[in-house]
Amino acid sequence: MRLRPRALLRKGRSWLRRRQRRRVVPHAAVLMYHRVATAAADPWNLCVTPLHFDQQLQALGRFADFVPLGRLRERMVAGGSARPAIALTFDDGYRDNLDVALPILERHAAPATVFLVTDHIQSGTPFWWELLADLALCSLRLPPRGRLAAAQPPFEWSDQALAASSGPADPARQRLLAALWNWLVRLTPATRTAALQEFAATIGRDLAPDPAALPLTPAELGRLTASGLVQAGAHTCSHVRLTDLAPAAQLEEIAGSRAACARLTGRLPETFSYPFGELDESARSCVAQAGFTIACSSDPDLAWADGDPLRVPRIGVRDAPGEQLARLLRRYWFA
Ligand SMILES: [Zn+2]
Structure with missing residues (x-):
């Protein structure tokens, strides 16, 4: 897609601003994935093929360190590494995160966080x-x-x-x-x-429903987290658009998914991601009130050490060869 001159100018300005900010503020990249799969139709670009996912981790691992999302701030503040830090996240809790993504994560020793739509994990209802x-x-x-x-x-x-x-x-x-x-x-x-x-x-x-596109079952989720490499976070109970709800209903969705996540995994999750990346001030307050310490949006930006931990930007990853993603991160985001 070709960018119009004004969009190009905006993109250039935000690149310059980010470049200046990078000199003084510690930063990292949080990547947003959904599925590692080959699908017949993928209108929202949720799938990265297994081959490309493997290549992406290979290429990113050459210049960056994979850090669990929960430890990213600590790593940013501590500094002391010349290599950028990258946290991997998966939204929704698809079954292919276990069947396909986990063996690849293991091969590259890359930790990840999977944000669960807890009603779907409990009921098996397709997305x-x-x-x-x-x-x-x-x-x-x-x-x-x-x-x-x-x-x-x-x-x-x-x-x-x-x-x-x-x-x-x-x-x-x-x-x-x-x-x-x-x-x-x-x-x-x-x-x-x-x-x-x-x-x-x-x-x-x-x-x-395509069996490969189903949510993880509770047993599959157990295997995923037992790997020690993948941590569960919450993503509301029903994947509702939070900005459509009144504050009481927002809290029910947010706190409810935290409790369900704890029942499913035996651990209270620290991390949350907003469905569709959409939030307002009251959704953010509910996330704090429910006890989460980190929440991800899908605003495309780096994560900054001085940024709001309850609105951590993420860079969405599309299906692309590994070198292409590595180049994008090095020349645009980290440059
Ligand atoms: Zn989602």
Whole structure:
């Protein structure tokens, strides 16, 4: 994607500001991953292939030290190392974090934090955005118009281009996916499930979750944390957008996921990440009140020693060869 001149100027200015700040403020990078997998459709760029993940850790390990998220501030403040520090994080708690990512983390002795959507870990319910992507992008045929009344206001679509559409990259399918996402994200989990079932029935499909995209089971989570390399953090109970909720409901989601995480792993988690990276002042206060000491957003920036520990920026990682990611970090973020 080409940047327009104004965006380029903004990017240049923030690069300069960061460069000046880097001279005086200790800093590190927190990377945000979701899945290590090859998926049929990946509209939100959540997947890094196993080959690329392995290459990325190899390339990053040549110039940086992998540090657990919980020890990053200590390391930044202590200084004394010429090598940059990188913390790895995974959002949501996908099963491939155990099956695929863990052996690669072990090979590179790289610690990581996995932020769990605790209701999904406890119930095994597939993540709704995975079901949606499968239905909207991977169906053999999609009707050009339809109406879903599982929630109010109902969702209607009409797009002649859908009739001849095929494959996940089709623009008409991508438009339908985005519109449905915006409708579904505001619903409660139960209504959303009903809405997805209605969508599946309308387009002549069954809800068929991809087994590789399921959440970790409690037993799988046990194996992941028993490795000693992966720590669990919380990511709310239901992956709600916190900015849609009143403060009491925010606290319930945040504190509830901390308690559930403790029940699942036998340890109270210190770390949290905001679903969709979205927070407001009251969500941040709830995170403090619930007892978390570190919380991650997805504001793209380095983590700074003098920054807010309850709003730690993260750099999202896309599927790319290892050297490409290492170059981006060295020449843009750490340069
Ligand atoms: Zn998430």
